[in-house]
Amino acid sequence: MAKHQKCKKKKKKNYSKNAALALESCASVNSSCLFFVIFPGNIIGSGIFVSPKGVLENSSSxxxxxxxxxxxxxITAISALCYAELGVTIPKSGGDYSYVKDIFGGLAGFLRLWIAVLVIYPTNQAVIALTFANYALQPLFPSCFPPERALGLLAAVCLLLLTWINCFSVRWATRVQDVFTTGKLLALFLIIIMGIVQICQGNFYWLEPEHAFHPLQPYDVGRIALAFLQGSFAYAGWNFLNYVTEELIDPYRNLPRAIFISVPLVTFVYVFANIAYITAMSPQELIASNAVAVTFGEKLLGVMSWIMPISVALSTFGGVNGSLFTSSRLFFAGAREGHLPRLLAMIHVNRCTPIPALLFTCLSTLLMLCTSDIYTLINYVGFINYLFYGVTVAGQIVLRIKEPDIHRPIKVSLAWPVIFLIFWAFLLIFSLYSEPVVCCIGLAIMLSGVPVYLFGIYWENKPENFNSFVAKLTHLGQKLFMVVYPTEGSEDGNEDKDESCPFFGKQTGSSPSAQYCLSKNRVGRVQLLNKQWINECP
Structure with missing residues (x-):
């Protein structure tokens, strides 16, 4: 996640109970930083260093x-355009979770959140952490693959360290993000420049038409669908702006402009990075490599080849940190809507960090580290992600039918969602055909959320004993982690308190943009700006 622009100082807001609270705007109308740094920087990540092997292996040429x-x-650009219309029609931060919930109802929104909590974020973080471990250990094992136990252990250490940093201090976590963002930029810059040099020297044998389409193995439609899933992992993050719609100034202009500038820019970088790989390695060498960028560096950089694994390791380390930021925000929003345990909607009384949400995503990610097969994990998360991308885009068509007269500042042709849904159907059907076990496990986990929703949310009149038990567990968690509910402040600076339990204030259901943490009559303000917690507590 790239460093965000510093917000301009604004007039003091009214934080009274009746005040309308909104996320502060940090992206200006003419912000080149938004188009060329923030949005592309959120898309470009560890995927370009791990997905090329999976894409080539499944594409067969x-x-x-x-x-x-x-x-x-x-396809990413088309889906982003569809999301842009939804983003300004339903101007809520929270992305597809908010859209699915508003269009299809609470159950559909809950299932989107459920699968994000149990599969998408933990799996994504596990892939990035394993990529970090792989590139960090590869120089120590130049002639073989690093041991699986070593990979899992180092990935777990990375995850635990970053979770502690995010729990301890938001400012530390932000500084980590700023420093480690340079890693991926340096690595990609070196790869593309060296690729251009290789082409100028005539090293483009595998790019010539008669060789480029020479099949390494028989073509298979199912495997081609898996190649798209592998590639889509590298483009993950394209819907970032839909999670911060409330924070954009003039989103009607900025959303489509960001898409038209940033997505082609990222596509250009990815295609040329892969061309660079092929100028230095044969397809067989690329597929056999466990760390593509390391092999590329060894081929072309000589004694300076150590730069490549270090740069990629820095990039992926920052990627885990960024994912922890975004996952805690989504869990926070879901808990405030009543779709997740209330404990996940709490923050530390002094540090103002979402410790329960961070610890939950850390533990679920550690479970995903039980397997070190990165490419299986990518297929796992890619299938589930695309499933809900399609549901969200289908919701755009449903909303056009149900609410034809609703104000749409951005209105795209219905041809775009139809094209996306055709591609979506192809991808899901043939992915299910090629990897039935992986895809069915993902579907089973998603459907397991139905009884949870019926029991936990739909059934409102639960027995008093059950409610008392849940309340005791929540209070125990509050005491253990020293966390409270964020609550709205009143005009005189006093807070609403739940006198029955001095450990937490009442949950008001307000926007999380301007919240307050309460600890023994000490009030501190917490703001959510561009997916980053800004700690302003005393």
Whole structure:
């Protein structure tokens, strides 16, 4: 996640109970930083260092692999346009969770949140942490793959360390993000420049048409669908702006402009990075490599090849940190809506960090580290992600039918969601055909949320004994982690308190943009700005 622009100082807001609270705007109308740094920086991550192997292996030829990378960028742009219409029609931060909940109802929104909590974020963080461990250990094992136990252990250490940093201090976590963002930029810059040098020297054997489409193995439609899933992992983050719609100034202009500038830019970087890989390695060498960028560096950088694994390790370390930021925000929003345990909607009384949400995502990610097969994990999360992307885009069509007269500042042609849904159906059907076990496990986990929703949310009149038991567990968690509910402040600076339990204030259901933490009559303000917690507590 790239460093965000510093917000301009604004007039003092009214934080009274009746005041309308909204996320502060940090992205200006003419912000080149938004188009060229923030949005692309959120998309470009560890995927470009891990997905090329999976895309090429499943595509069966260099030429088809490059087509897959390009078409994935095109589909990403189409889906981003559809999300842009939804983002300004339903101007809520929270992305597809908010859209699915508003269009299809509470159950659909809960299932989106349920699968994000149990699969998407933990799996994504596990993949990035394992990529970090792989690139960090590869120089120590130059002639073989690093041991699986070593990979899992180092990935767990990375995750635990960053969770502690995020729990302890938001400012520390932000500084970590700023420093480690340079890693991926340095690595990609070196890869593309070296690729251009290779082409100028005539090293483009595998890019010639007669060789580019020479099949390494028989073409298979199911495996091509898996290649798209592998490529889509690298483009993850394209819906970032939909999670911060309330924080954009003039989103009607900025959302489409960010899409038209940033997505083609990212596609260009990804395609040329893969071209660079092929100029230095044969397809067989790329598929056999466990760390593509390391092999690339060893081929071209000589004694300076150590730069590549260090740069990628820095990039992926920062990627885990950024994912912890975003996951805690989504869990926080879901808990405030009543779709997750109330404890996850609490923050530390002094540090103002969402410790319960961070610890929960850390533990669920550690479970995902039980397997060190990165590419299986990518198929796992890619299938589930695309499933809900399609549901969200279908919701755009449903909303057009149900609410034809609703104000739509951005209105795209219905041809775009139809094209996306055709591609979506192809991807899901053939992915299910090629990896039935992985896809069915994901579907089973998603459907397991139905009884949880019926029991935990739909059934309102639960027995008093059950409610008392849950309340005791919540209070125990509050005492253990020293956390409270964020609450609205009143005009005179006093807080609403729940006198029955001095450990927490009442949950008001207000926007999380301007919240307060309460600890023995000490009030501190907490703001959520561009997915980053800004600690302003005393």
């Amino acid at each position: 260099v030429g088809l692999a490059l087509i897959v990378w390009t078409l994935t960028g095109v």
